Amino acid sequence: MNEENSRNLYDRALSVMPGGVNSSVRAAIEPYPFFVERGDGGHVVDADGNRYVDWVMGLGPLLLGHDLPQPVESAVQKHASNGPMFGAPTPIEVEHAEFVTRHVPSVEMIRFVNSGTEATVSAVRLARAYTGRDKVVVMQGSYHGANDSTLVEGEGTHVSPSSPGIPDDFAEHTIAVPFNDHEAAQHVFEEHGDDIACVLVEPVLANYGIVTPADEYHETLSDLCDDHGSLLVFDEVITGFRVGGLQCAQGEFGIDPDLTTFGKIIGGGFPVGAIGGKAEVMRNFTPSGDVFQAGTFSGHPVTMAAGLETLKFAAENDVYDHVNSLGEQLRRGLTEICADQAPEYTVAGLDSLFKVIFTRDGPDDLDGQCEAGCRQRTACPRYEYCPKNGGDVAAGETDRWRRVFWPQMKEQGIFLSQNQFESQFVSYAHTEEDVEETLEAYKEAL
Ligand code: PLP
Incomplete structure (x- = not known):
């Protein structure tokens, strides 16, 4: 993947903006953020012309996707x-x-x-x-x-x-x-x-x-x-x-x-x-x-x-039906993939929010019950972090997200939220093909 322009922009940005970014949460990804040139429906295109399925959607505002109706x-x-x-x-x-x-x-x-x-x-x-x-x-x-x-x-x-x-x-x-x-x-x-x-x-x-x-x-x-x-x-x-x-x-x-x-x-x-x-x-x-x-x-x-x-x-329009239905397809697909390949990770979300959460101990340890009694029960994404259980943020897993998982997904053309605690968002511009492509990429990366 050609990344020359993003790398050059990041080098320039580092000398004029703290950490090279304008919001602390954008600095979390490794080895540097890609710089976005433009959006296109459910995708973004970076400064080197690479195209990604975008599940960040501006961190949530873009309910309709990048092309304004x-x-x-x-x-x-x-x-x-x-x-x-x-x-x-x-x-x-x-x-x-x-x-x-x-x-x-x-x-x-x-x-x-x-x-x-x-x-x-x-x-x-x-x-x-x-x-x-x-x-x-x-x-x-x-x-x-x-x-x-x-x-x-x-x-x-x-x-x-x-x-x-x-x-x-x-x-x-x-x-x-x-x-x-x-x-x-x-x-x-x-x-x-x-x-x-x-x-x-x-x-x-x-x-x-x-x-x-x-x-x-x-x-x-x-x-x-x-x-x-x-x-x-x-x-x-x-x-x-x-x-x-x-x-x-x-x-x-x-x-x-x-x-x-x-x-x-x-x-x-x-x-x-x-x-x-x-x-x-x-x-x-x-x-x-x-x-x-x-x-x-x-x-x-x-x-x-x-x-x-x-x-x-x-x-x-049928905006909410569409985004919620794709959200459901993503959560269902990801649940199957995790059960198969990564039982230590769990899938969370509702409506048009979704996320695979890296937990240190998987749902098996919950014995079918989450003490906090939240609706996700066996699929509680964050038992390990749950304040109710005295859990703490799992630094090692945060690191794995940034250094290993996020870059692997990016290499496959999927743009996910930059830290493992932030939600991901489905927009009206996303399609079933985007969902399929994303599930394939998760399968590969997990
Ligand atoms: N409240 C919640 C629940 C948020 O998720 C955020 C940002 O993500 C904020 C407040 C702060 O919003 P802003 O980033 O627009 O200042």
């Missing part, structure tokens, strides 16, 4: 040529807000920002202001962006910032509990309930393998929040308008959170985030309330147009 492309062009932005409200943001509030009942009002990180920062600030409390409960292994309050490692109240540069006292207000562990959540509320502003939770952990919620787990969190006057904040940056389709994961699981954060798909491939929720809470943002939130690019017309037209296209 005509209505999306026209709307983007129209809004770009109108003058890209104004620092004043525009009609298109009202239309987008109306679309989201119409489809997601818990979202009575919404505010658009520019990234999922901004959304979670503002949601936590709003929850703290609304409740007059400081503590935030997060799940071990969850990811809410580069947010100082939630970038923590550790367990319970014994957490510390997971990056240098975040003062230790930031983490003093954060409590981390194991996902799917009802008793741990109950215990934390017994001890700290009066101080908890919110529980911030991904409805499906999609940045730690893919872990689906145990039966009644979100109901437990919701009840605990209600009983203690805390807010339940669903982080649907990944799951929003993907898991559960237009009703989002909260509709799929029948949960009515107080606040929701969005990102990715609602911007149709352009930078976006949003905080939505109950009007009573949302009205506390300035200027109707006193919680400060601002952004030069927030509600950017081109983003709003791309996002709204993407969602409308998904509502009017």
Whole structure:
């Protein structure tokens, strides 16, 4: 495979950008990232002309694939040529807000920002202001962006910032509990309930393998929040308008959170985030309330147009049937391959999310049961890492993903997420041929 241009670009990038990249997670792959020239449906083409089936899809935003359908492309062009932005409200943001509030009942009002990180920062600030409390409960292994309050490692109240540069006292207000562990959540509320502003939770952990919620787990969190006057904040940056389709994961699981954060798909491939929720809470943002939130690019017309037209296209076409069906084919095929060739690895996902997880001990060790009781049970992808089991990130396997598996898949023309905990995404542009090609490549690499 010719890689000269990517290698040269990486050398140049290294001298002008830290690690040669603009996002820390892109630096994880070995020996260097390939540089993408363009997208094409369900594929990307790199700077040397190599073509890959793309299951990264921009890390989730590209529900429709790389080629914008005509209505999306026209709307983007129209809004770009109108003058890209104004620092004043525009009609298109009202239309987008109306679309989201119409489809997601818990979202009575919404505010658009520019990234999922901004959304979670503002949601936590709003929850703290609304409740007059400081503590935030997060799940071990969850990811809410580069947010100082939630970038923590550790367990319970014994957490510390997971990056240098975040003062230790930031983490003093954060409590981390194991996902799917009802008793741990109950215990934390017994001890700290009066101080908890919110529980911030991904409805499906999609940045730690893919872990689906145990039966009644979100109901437990919701009840605990209600009983203690805390807010339940669903982080649907990944799951929003993907898991559960237009009703989002909260509709799929029948949960009515107080606040929701969005990102990715609602911007149709352009930078976006949003905080939505109950009007009573949302009205506390300035200027109707006193919680400060601002952004030069927030509600950017081109983003709003791309996002709204993407969602409308998904509502009017068989997008969710298509992506979920290919997701199912991938998970089924991969399960067979793993059973045959790599029983120590397991397959995770739902709807259009999928992943093979490298576990040190395979499902055989589970004796048919996952203690955490999550829905995947025998196929629990991350028993070895499961906080419930005192597990830790398996450094050796992370290494194997980066140094061995990912490059092998790339050699076969398959682009997978760059670390083994990140989800992979099916788009409307993917085909059954892409699935077959990918399964063949997995067979070879595993
Ligand atoms: N929340 C979740 C669940 C995410 O997966 C991410 C990013 O992947 C974020 C928040 C942060 O979003 P962004 O990268 O747009 O800041």
